[in-house]
Amino acid sequence: MADTPLGEFEQVVLLAIFRLGENAYGVTIREEIAAHTDRDPSPGALYTTLARMEEKGLVKSRLGDPTPDRGGRAKRFVKITPSGLDAVARAQRSYQNLLRGISLPGLAHG
Amino acid sequence: MADTPLGEFEQVVLLAIFRLGENAYGVTIREEIAAHTDRDPSPGALYTTLARMEEKGLVKSRLGDPTPDRGGRAKRFVKITPSGLDAVARAQRSYQNLLRGISLPGLAHG
């Protein structure tokens, strides 16, 4: 299953997790996505996708310790697996490849 | 319906059409995708997606003249609409935005 084609939203979630590093869990991932894209996914949308990706081995999760806060329930921290990292890189590469030589009107190069 | 979030494959198809310019129709689009990505979509996969995108106003199609070839059936040429172009550009931008500041292991920059 090394060549699972990543879905659009899966990629967005993976990248958000990547950015967050050690502090990636449901709530922060959602915030990160909202901050860096035009999306604002519902909790359900995120957790469902997270669960599916874990099934496919793209991410791994571990339950953290409860924080000393009101409602400080234990967070489920998420981390990208090597296989997940590979999948993002691969997706990026083929995307980049398709873009090669194209200049899209209305899109700034960078 | 200006903010339709483009799917992964939709984007690939759109970009292929863009590259092909005036000569974009079923067969050539399929070849273009096969040549520039790791995918090799079946005819059905492509035509279905094309039909859906036309419904959403992302592409427009017109029937060409039959070519004087054996089996030279009339081709259905496809063109990206302004709204389609906008959708790709938007998708690109938010993708780029999410990538900002990230350096992915195993992915060459460029």
Add this chain to the structure above:
DNA sequence: GGGATTAGAACTACTATGTAGGACTAATGG
């Protein structure tokens, strides 16, 4: 110390997108 309150996760249900394979169609050529 037990119910109100709250952060956070998980379930259910549904829609949309991705995908294949084969049927259909319209043209030529012998």
Add this chain to the structure above:
DNA sequence: CCATTAGTCCTACATAGTAGTTCTAATCCC
């Protein structure tokens, strides 16, 4: 006029995207 061929379209199903709601476990306050 039927075999052959380029090309399109139909049918059916798998997978990804999405929302809303409910469940859970922890503090806070009286």
